[in-house]
Amino acid sequence: MIDFSFPSDVEEVRLKVRSFMDSEVRPKWEAVDQNDRRQVVAVIVELRERARTVWKLWLPHMPAEWGGMGLGPTAMAAVSAEAAKVSIGPYVLNAQAPDEGNQHTLLHWATPEQKQKYLRPLCDGSARSCFAMTEPEVAGSDPTLIKTFAYQDGEEWVINGHKWFISGARGAQFALLVARTEEDPDLPQAANSCFIVDIPSVGWNIVRDIDTMSGGHNHCEILIQDLRVPASNMLGGRGQGHLLGQYRLGPARLAHCMRWIGQAEIALDMMVDRALERYSHGSYLAEKQGIQWLIADSAMELYQCKLMVLHAAYKIEHGFDFASEVSMAKHFVANSLWRIIDRAIQVHGALGYSTDTPLAGMLQQARWSRFADGADEIHQMRIAQRTIAAYKDYGTTKKATGDLPL
C-alpha cells in the first residue's frame, strides 16, 4: 500500500516549524522597519538564536555531527514548505540558498581540512557563502562555455574572469567558484574545476549589487583579477567542476521547489480569502464560476506540485536516478508558482497590484524561478531527451514519466 502520510516524527517537526513561524518569525518580521538595517539585522540575529537554542530548529538538512537535524529530502519538503511561508523563514533555520546547497556540496566533496575551515562556520551560522558560476558574457545555461580561467602557478592557482548574479556575495566569507582549468578536455563537461575562495581576497572585486526588477537583493557582479587561491582550496578534483555543479544543483533545485510550494500555498489561501469576502454583482467572488476556475486551476496545480516534489525527494532519498523528476518538478513548480500568484493578484484587483499585500513582491520574486538554476527550456530539452531515450531503450516512455508502478 502506498502511504502518503509522513512518519510521526517528521509531522511533529513540520508542525513545530509552522508554530515557530506563526508565533515568532512572522510577527517579528512584519513589525520590523525594513528600511532600518540595524533593526533588520538585530531581529534576524535574535530569531536565528531562538531557532537554534530554544526551538531546536537549526540546519534541518544537515547531519547531527554538523549541528543539524539530519532530515532527508522528503522530510525537508515538509519543513521547507512551512518555513518559506515567511520570506525570512529558511534563513532563520540556516536552510537558505545558496548556503544550503553549498553545505551539501562541501559535505560531499570537501577534504576534512576544508570541512573544518569552511563547512563548520557555515553550519554554526557564523559564516555565509556564495556560489559563483554564471558569467555575463556567455550563456549560463551551458557551463561548458565558462570563460573564467585558472592556471596553476606552483602551489597556487591564478584566476581571472567575470561573474554575475552571485547571490549573497556581499557579506559572504567564502565563495565556491567555478573556473575553466582544462584547455582541451576529452569531454567538454570536464573543462571546469571548483575552488574555495576566501572573501575578502585580493583579486576578488565586487563591482556592484545588481539592481533587479524587485530592487537589489545582494546578487552581485564580480570581477576576478589575478586572484590567487592555494592548490589545497580546489574542491573535488581537476575537471570535476561540472560534476560538482550537477551534484549541487539537483537537490538545490528541489529545495527551491519546496520553498515555492510554501509561497504558492500562501497565494492560494489569499485568493480564496479575498474571494470569500469581496462582493460584486449580487454575490461574493467565491460564488462566481469565473473565479472558481481560477481557484480550481490553482488547487490542481498546487496538488501536482506537491506530488512531484515529494516523489522527486523520495527518489533522491532512496538513491534512485532523480534527474528527470527533479527537472520536471523544477519546471512545473516554477511555472505554477507564477500562475498561482498571478491569479491571486487578479482576484485582489487593484489591491493585488499594490504593495499593501505581499503578492506584488511575490510575483516579482517568482519571475526568476523560470530561468535561474536551469531555464525552463533547458529542463524541457533534457526531459524530452530522456523520454526519447526511454522509448528507444525500452519501447515505451514509461521510465520517463516518473517510472511509477502505473
Ligand SMILES: Cc1cc2nc3c(=O)[nH]c(=O)nc-3n(C[C@H](O)[C@H](O)[C@H](O)COP(=O)(O)OP(=O)(O)OC[C@H]3O[C@@H](n4cnc5c(N)ncnc54)[C@H](O)[C@@H]3O)c2cc1C
Ligand atoms: C535571482 C537570481 C539569482 C541567481 N543566483 C546565482 C548564483 O548565486 N550563482 C550563479 O552562478 N548564478 C546565479 N544566477 C544565474 C542563473 O543561474 C542564470 O541566470 C541561469 O543559469 C541562466 O543563465 P543566463 O542568465 O546566462 O541565461 P542564458 O543561458 O543566456 O539563457 C537565456 C534564455 O535563453 C534560452 N535558452 C538558453 N539555452 C537554451 C537552449 N539550449 N535551448 C532553448 N532555449 C535556451 C532560455 O529561455 C533562457 O532563459 C542567478 C540568477 C538570478 C536571476
